[in-house]
Amino acid sequence: MKTILWLQGGACGGNTLSFLNAESPDVLEFFSYYDIKLLWHPSLSLETGDKVRELLNNIVNMKINLDIFIFEGTVVLGPNGSGKFNMFAGRPMKDWVNEISKVANYVIAVGDCASFGGVPASDPNPTESTGLQFHKKEKGGFLGKDFRSRKNLPVINIPGCPAHPEWIITTLSMIINDKLTEEDLDEYQRLKIIYNTTTQFGCPRNIYFSYKVALKEFGHREGCLYFDLGCKGSYTRSPCNVILWNKQSSKTRVGTPCFGCTEFDFPTFNFFVTEKNRSGIPKRLPLGVSRGAYTTLSAIARASAPEFLVKPLIKKKEDRGNWLE
Amino acid sequence: MSSKIISPFNRVEGDLDVEVKFERNKVIDAKIISRLFRGIEIILKGKNPLDALVITPRVCGICGASHLYASASALDMIYNAEVPINAIRLRNVLSMAETCQNDLRHTYFMFLIDVLNNKYHDYANFEEVIRRWAPIQGSSYKECFKWSKKYTEVYAIFGGQWPHGSAIIPGGITADPLPNEIQRAISILLDLKKNYLEKVILGGPINQFLDTVKSYNDLLQWAEDYKEGDLAKILEFGLEANWHKLGYGSGIMLSYGHLPTEEYVGTPSKKYFKPGIYFAKEKEYREFDQRNVLEFVNSSYYTYSKGDQTGLHPFEGETNPNLDEKNKKKYSLTKCFRYKLDGKLIAPEAGALAMLSVTGNPLILDLIDKIGPSVLSRVVARLVRVLIYNELMLQELNNFEFGKPTYKKPSEVKEGMGYGLVEAPRGALGHWVVVKNEKILNYQIVTPTQINMSPEDPLGNKSHMALALIGTEVSDVNNPIEVHHIVRSHDACMVCNVHMLKLI
Ligand code: SF4
Numbered sequence: 092m093k094t095i096l097w098l099q100g101g102a103c104g105g106n107t108l109s110f111l112n113a114e115s116p117d118v119l120e121f122f123s124y125y126d127i128k129l130l131w132h133p134s135l136s137l138e139t140g141d142k143v144r145e146l147l148n149n150i151v152n153m154k155i156n157l158d159i160f161i162f163e164g165t166v167v168l169g170p171n172g173s174g175k176f177n178m179f180a181g182r183p184m185k186d187w188v189n190e191i192s193k194v195a196n197y198v199i200a201v202g203d204c205a206s207f208g209g210v211p212a213s214d215p216n217p218t219e220s221t222g223l224q225f226h227k228k229e230k231g232g233f234l235g236k237d238f239r240s241r242k243n244l245p246v247i248n249i250p251g252c253p254a255h256p257e258w259i260i261t262t263l264s265m266i267i268n269d270k271l272t273e274e275d276l277d278e279y280q281r282l283k284i285i286y287n288t289t290t291q292f293g294c295p296r297n298i299y300f301s302y303k304v305a306l307k308e309f310g311h312r313e314g315c316l317y318f319d320l321g322c323k324g325s326y327t328r329s330p331c332n333v334i335l336w337n338k339q340s341s342k343t344r345v346g347t348p349c350f351g352c353t354e355f356d357f358p359t360f361n362f363f364v365t366e367k368n369r370s371g372i373p374k375r376l377p378l379g380v381s382r383g384a385y386t387t388l389s390a391i392a393r394a395s396a397p398e399f400l401v402k403p404l405i406k407k408k409e410d411r412g413n414w415l416e
Numbered sequence: 417m418s419s420k421i422i423s424p425f426n427r428v429e430g431d432l433d434v435e436v437k438f439e440r441n442k443v444i445d446a447k448i449i450s451r452l453f454r455g456i457e458i459i460l461k462g463k464n465p466l467d468a469l470v471i472t473p474r475v476c477g478i479c480g481a482s483h484l485y486a487s488a489s490a491l492d493m494i495y496n497a498e499v500p501i502n503a504i505r506l507r508n509v510l511s512m513a514e515t516c517q518n519d520l521r522h523t524y525f526m527f528l529i530d531v532l533n534n535k536y537h538d539y540a541n542f543e544e545v546i547r548r549w550a551p552i553q554g555s556s557y558k559e560c561f562k563w564s565k566k567y568t569e570v571y572a573i574f575g576g577q578w579p580h581g582s583a584i585i586p587g588g589i590t591a592d593p594l595p596n597e598i599q600r601a602i603s604i605l606l607d608l609k610k611n612y613l614e615k616v617i618l619g620g621p622i623n624q625f626l627d628t629v630k631s632y633n634d635l636l637q638w639a640e641d642y643k644e645g646d647l648a649k650i651l652e653f654g655l656e657a658n659w660h661k662l663g664y665g666s667g668i669m670l671s672y673g674h675l676p677t678e679e680y681v682g683t684p685s686k687k688y689f690k691p692g693i694y695f696a697k698e699k700e701y702r703e704f705d706q707r708n709v710l711e712f713v714n715s716s717y718y719t720y721s722k723g724d725q726t727g728l729h730p731f732e733g734e735t736n737p738n739l740d741e742k743n744k745k746k747y748s749l750t751k752c753f754r755y756k757l758d759g760k761l762i763a764p765e766a767g768a769l770a771m772l773s774v775t776g777n778p779l780i781l782d783l784i785d786k787i788g789p790s791v792l793s794r795v796v797a798r799l800v801r802v803l804i805y806n807e808l809m810l811q812e813l814n815n816f817e818f819g820k821p822t823y824k825k826p827s828e829v830k831e832g833m834g835y836g837l838v839e840a841p842r843g844a845l846g847h848w849v850v851v852k853n854e855k856i857l858n859y860q861i862v863t864p865t866q867i868n869m870s871p872e873d874p875l876g877n878k879s880h881m882a883l884a885l886i887g888t889e890v891s892d893v894n895n896p897i898e899v900h901h902i903v904r905s906h907d908a909c910m911v912c913n914v915h916m917l918k919l920i
Contacts, residue, residue, distance in 0.1 A: 101454050105477025105579040111521070112565045112578070119552060119561055137529060137551055139900075169453075170739050176453040176749070210459065210474045217455030217737070252474065253579055309590040310503075310823025336577030337568045339600075345576040346590035347583050350470055363466045363585075405592075407819050 093125065093158040093267050096150060096191065097132040100184045101177055101211045101220050102164025105253040106202040107134055112337055113256035121260055125267050130155065144180050151190045159266060160195035160240075162188060162223060165204045165211045166233040169219030176218045185233065188223070197266050198223065198240045199247045201259060206248035206279075207355040208232075214360075224248070224280065228355045244273060248280045252352035257334050258285050279355060281328075289378055290324035290349045293332035294341070300325065302396035303389050305416045309346055313403055314415045316348045318373065321363045323351035325377035434903055436885060438893050446878075446885035448869040450750040453717075457735040460859040465491055465851050468859060469582050472847065475861060477579045478521075481514040481571065482840030483861070484584045486847040489683070489836025491586035494851055495826035496682045502822045503588030504684075505812040506574045508675045509601070510584065511838065512805040517567040517578075518841035519768065519798045522907045524549065524560035527795060530904065531653060533897045545653055548646065556616055556646050563612040570601045570809070588823030595818050602813050609806055619645025622803050630778040632786040635796070647799060654795065660787035663902035665884030667696040667789055670755065670764035670867065671774035672704065672846060674839035675808075688808065689775040689839065693757070693764060696784050701774070702757065706835055706846065709862065710761070712752040715745060715871035725874045727754065727761075730848035731833060733860035752870040753862060754877070761873055765789060765880040766843025766864040767906060769797040772804075791905040798907070830854050840864055842907045868906050881906060 099107070116124055131138060131146055138146065149155040166185050167177035174183025192198050200223040203209035207227055211220035222232045224246035230236040232246075239245060247266075249258050262282055265271040277283050291297055299306070299315040306314025316322035324332075327349055331341045342349055351357050366374045376385050403415055433449035456475055460468055472487045473480030485507060492499060528549045536542055548556040568578040574591045575581035583590045614622055619642035629638050639648035654660060673691030676684035693702040710727035713720055719738045720726055728734065740746065754761040764770070769789055772780040779800065783793045831852045838845050843864030850858040870879040878886070881903070890896040 103454075103474050103477040103480075105474070105480070108477045108579050111561070112568050114565075117561065119558065122552075135525065135551070137532060167453075170737070173739075175739055176737075210456070210471060211454050213459055215458065217458040218453055220454075253477065308823070308825045309585055310588055310592050310821060312592045312594070331577075335572075337565070337572035339569050339572040340576050342576040342581065342583075345574060345581075345583050346592060347576050347581065350582070352580075358467075358470060360467050361464050362470045362582075364464070405594075407821055 092128055094128045094130050094156060095159045095161060095263075096130045096157055096195075097161040097163065098179070098184070098187065098191075099133055100162065100164035100188065100205070101167040101218055102202070102204060104134065104163075106163045106259075107132070109253040110201075110256050110259055113260050114338060116260065118256075121263075125264065127267070130157070147180060147187060147191070151194060153194055157191070157195045159197045159199060159263065160191050161199045161201050162205045163201050165208055165218070165220035166223065167211070167218050167220050168233075169217070172219065188233065192223075192234055192238070192240065195240055196242045197244060197247065198234075198238075199249060199262065199266075200224070201249045202254050203250045203252040203352055203354075203357050206250040206281075207357070209252055210358055213358050225355060244271070245276075245280050247271070247276065247282070250279070250281060250286075250353045250355075251329065252357060255331070255334055255336065258282070258330075261285065281353075285330055286328040286353065288328065288330060288333065290327045290329045290331050290341075290343065291377075292330065294324055294343045295332075296343055299400060299415075301392060302400055303393040304396055304400050306346075307414050307416050311346065311403070311414050312405060313400075316343060316346070317365065318416075319365055320348050321361070321365050322348035323354075323359075323375075324349035326375060327351040327354055328378075329353040434885070434899065436896070436899055438890070438896075441890050441893055443885050443888045443890070443899070446882040447747060448750070448871065448879060448881055449748045450869075453737055453749045455735075455737070457859050457861060460856050463856050464854070465494065465849065465856055466585070468847075468849065468856065469585060472861065473580050473582060475863075478518055479514060479840045479842065479845075480579050481510050481575065481581070481584075482838055482845050483847070484582060485511050486836035486838045486840075486845050486861075487849075488584040488586055489838065490834040490847045490849040491836075492826075493683050493834030493836070494832035494849065495586045495829055497587040497826035498681050498824045499676075499679065499684075500588055500821045500824055501679045502817060502820050504676050504679065505816050506589050506591060506593070506822060507584050508688075509809050509812050510571055510575050510581075510589075511675065512809050513567045513571040514578065515841045516802045516805050517564050517571075518907075519802050520560050520564040520567075522841070523795065523798055524557050524564075525551070526907070527901075527904045528650075529557070530897060530900055531657075533900075534895060535891055535897050536657065539653070539656060541649070541653060541656075545649065548649065559612065559616045563608060563616075566604050566608055566612075570604050573597050573601045585823070587826040588821070590823065592822050593816075598813050598816050598818070602810060605806055605810050605813070609810075613803060613806060617646050617799060618642065618803065619648060622807065626803060626807065631782040632779075635779065635783070647796070650795060650799075651792070654792040659792035659795070659901060659905075660790045662791040662888065662898055663794075663884040663905060664788045664790060665765055666763055666880040668762055668764040668880070669694040669696065669770035669773045669784075669789070670704070670766050670844050671771040672837035672839060672844040673775070674771065689771055691837070692774045693755070693762075694770070694774045696773070696789050699785070701776075706837060708756040709846065710754045710756060711860075711862065712754060712873045714752070714874045716748050716751050717746050718751060727756075727873075730835070730846065730860035730862055731850060731858070733848065733858065735860070748871045750866050750870060752873050752879075753867045754870070754873050761875060761877055763870060763873070763877055763879045763883075764867065766867040767794060767797075768801045768841075768843070769794045770843055771839045772797050772801060791901050794905040843867060865906075
């Protein structure tokens, strides 16, 4: 039997809610198939009050074995390092996190907030929030860069705002089966098998991206959102278009740009806008592409774009001209 | 007088402490305390107005679409955007799908499992209730687990993902669905209707329920006729447990209205659910005017530049946290919401019950009349709303006109002021935005939980929730389950943990 404790710091609860959407297995099946005991979760457990404090204390003094500590949300240090912007069970949450991390076999940061600081830690970081082992790009975070859990692993990050339930279940099942090793993690301590591709993989607009056919305004199925509308799909590592959301779709499929929410620098702000340099080329290029190569490739690609891509396929009665470029 | 701390108080979306003072077994005073601050309004300052569409859904993982809807509506007003009817229909579907997901999950995961409490062990139908509602094991608990996420599928078809989609934008919606996608969503909703809402929740046909159940007596009759539904069991158990005599509160219902019905420019004039204020005892309806909304910080850990006794309208609102624990008058990180009516400050109730009574739903009005704005009424109202919404989503999708736009690009503006008012799952939610030089100058979010659970205002008026608690007789001060019911019946949302501090 493995035990899990799930706590929330400076969080919106989105990762919990996302987890509840898991399918095959769903959360209840997952717990029973793998003989998992959920010691406590703030919105799923029956125990309240003293019983929870007792449990937490028993975990900290190791009377109860804790296999997996999952933390959602930022570690709140404000105001002035006191942690009092986030009190939990009578103490600053940061103190619980510190003590519990020391006794857990594995420590998991679920979501962008716990991984990197996410929205609360963004400029000007009014709550002095930080991630468990990263603060944005910097390794360190709340637990320090040398932190290792009892199984000698750093914090395992499952970033995403929120994390997809299948990413969470995959990570947990690898841990439960003792299959997760340090080699499985990338430089941001994310599971490589999940975060090795970009959001662009599997995006239906990818063919428009290849031929540099840009979508100029929202509300259309065709055209790529990268050139004008701020899509970060070509340089964000996530499988959003391969492992679909809620079994159905993804942001770029419904015409919403990718905001890069699995990355350390989320939120970057000025979403919905692609910043360009003077020659009109996007400032941020697709992952691993040089400026020279991009410029050459763009010219050729645009010149060879098939006509059926350049002309909208689905025209509506009230459309005012072309929305592709 | 001794004091005992029960903390954390879980299964409420958020960070909340409830301090209850007892005299013998009666609650004589209550304070609602929030101890989580995330500073979203501060983060939004100086950012591109459209960034709010990405940041504000992250205020809450369970009702992000409501924040998105409020945010986009405020920007619609600033940009004087034309919003096509197709966009309105899809926006409405997104909002309703999320709310249904919430109302079901709240009912089964957060509220109903309290029936396992010791107090109820010798109730006649305790075993039946356990069989249905016990966490993880109960049959209806499991059904809710399985079906509630289907609403998030409906959401994702048009919103890309749930939680935290950002498909609603000023001027419409980013999606451009094909008929097969509309059909897929309709099929999921029909599946929910036939195989979940009718079978598990209602025990009978939805259309018959909505057409014929117009009063409290009709509802009791329904429970007689369709005994197998959870609704019947909730009524039966709730009446035995006196949930109909619990947690009345202010008796003043507030709703911002919800779901526009037709194309508009800037701001909608007609909504399916109308806005207003309803006085339960007097049975009196009053118009709502957003200009009368005020926020106070005299009891909250914030300071105002004009002094903490001042009330500010959200357009002038300030967010300056100051955790000055020496100032004993301050105790919460929630600002105090008040509405100015006839020169008085009122502290209304918000939520499904408020929304449906303000709009004049006959069943809900009669329910309030017969069993008060009680814990039981709130639980019933939330389920009734799911039934209404499921039907309305089907209607909106059936009316979707393929080949017509879902978005009209608004012209750019450099400055302006706008507000977006919606009904979130937990009630009236407003975003007030001031834009200057193409940047956000001020962004103020006023949440329904804040309306229900404000601290005291400068005149010492208590919030609705404090009033709902005061006077409650608990059967056992060491197990004040009645207090839990009252707090949870409001679907409190401060996102994360709840502490109850009990002073005896
Ligand atoms: S840039 Fe965005 S819209 Fe374009 S192909 Fe990549 S993920 Fe899809």
